[in-house]
Amino acid sequence: MEVSDKELDETLFSPLVTPGSICAVFGLRGVGFSVIMGCKSAGASRIIRIDLNKGKFEKAMAVGATECISPKDFTKPINEVLSEMTGNNVGFSFEVVGCLDTMVDVLTFCHSNYGTSVVVGAPPATKMLTYDPMLLFTGRTWKGCIFGGWKSTDDIPKIVTDFLARKFDLDQLVTHVLPFKKIQEGFELLYSGQCIRTVLTF
Missing domain, CATH: 3.40.50.720 (NAD(P)-binding Rossmann-like Domain)
Structure with a gap:
C-alpha cells in the first residue's frame, strides 16, 4: 500500500x-x-x-x-x-x-x-x-x-529531505559558532545555559 x-x-x-x-x-x-x-x-x-x-x-x-x-x-x-x-x-x-x-x-x-x-x-x-x-x-x-x-533507517532520510526542503528550520537552534580549538568554551556555554547548540568549525 x-x-x-x-x-x-x-x-x-x-x-x-x-x-x-x-x-x-x-x-x-x-x-x-x-x-x-x-x-x-x-x-x-x-x-x-x-x-x-x-x-x-x-x-x-x-x-x-x-x-x-x-x-x-x-x-x-x-x-x-x-x-x-x-x-x-x-x-x-x-x-x-x-x-x-x-x-x-x-x-x-x-x-x-x-x-x-x-x-x-x-x-x-x-x-x-x-x-x-x-x-x-x-x-x-x-x-x-x-x-x-522513529526508526533511524527509514526516517533519517525523510528528515534530511524535509530539512533540505525547509519544512523545518534547525538554524534557529544554533546560537554559537566556534573554532574547534575553543571546544572548552562551547562546553562552558552549554553547562551555563547560555547556548542552545554550538557548532564547531575545523
Missing part, C-alpha cells in the same frame, strides 16, 4: 501529539527546543514551556512556543498553575531535563484521565524512580522516548 507525502509528514512530525492539543514542555535546552518544533509541526494549539532559565524564553517563542513560564514566579506548585491556565486540559506533557523529581512532576501536568506524559530526558542510571501509582490508575499514559520514536 502506498503512503502519501502528507501521511509521511504526519507520521514523521506527530507520532504522538494530535492537532489542536495543548502541550506542556519542561526543559529549554537543545532537545527541548526540538520538542517545541515537533509539537508545532503536529498542529498543537498551545505549547507551554516551563523552565527556570528565562533567558531562553524569547527563542522558545520564536520556534513555536505560545507561552513560557518559570516555576520561580509562583508560590503554588507548577502543575496547579498549568491546570488553571489550561482548564485542566493539558493533553501531552514532556520532561526534557532528565531529573527523577521533574519526571514525576511532569506526569502530573497532563490530564488525569486521557493525558500522555513522555520522558525524553535521560534519567540517572544509578537511581530508582518512585511515584504514586494513582497517577496512572486514573487514566494517564506514561511513556519513554528514544530518538523521537
Whole structure:
C-alpha cells in the first residue's frame, strides 16, 4: 500500500501529539527546543514551556512556543498553575531535563484521565524512580522516548529531505559558532545555559 507525502509528514512530525492539543514542555535546552518544533509541526494549539532559565524564553517563542513560564514566579506548585491556565486540559506533557523529581512532576501536568506524559530526558542510571501509582490508575499514559520514536533507517532520510526542503528550520537552534580549538568554551556555554547548540568549525 502506498503512503502519501502528507501521511509521511504526519507520521514523521506527530507520532504522538494530535492537532489542536495543548502541550506542556519542561526543559529549554537543545532537545527541548526540538520538542517545541515537533509539537508545532503536529498542529498543537498551545505549547507551554516551563523552565527556570528565562533567558531562553524569547527563542522558545520564536520556534513555536505560545507561552513560557518559570516555576520561580509562583508560590503554588507548577502543575496547579498549568491546570488553571489550561482548564485542566493539558493533553501531552514532556520532561526534557532528565531529573527523577521533574519526571514525576511532569506526569502530573497532563490530564488525569486521557493525558500522555513522555520522558525524553535521560534519567540517572544509578537511581530508582518512585511515584504514586494513582497517577496512572486514573487514566494517564506514561511513556519513554528514544530518538523521537522513529526508526533511524527509514526516517533519517525523510528528515534530511524535509530539512533540505525547509519544512523545518534547525538554524534557529544554533546560537554559537566556534573554532574547534575553543571546544572548552562551547562546553562552558552549554553547562551555563547560555547556548542552545554550538557548532564547531575545523
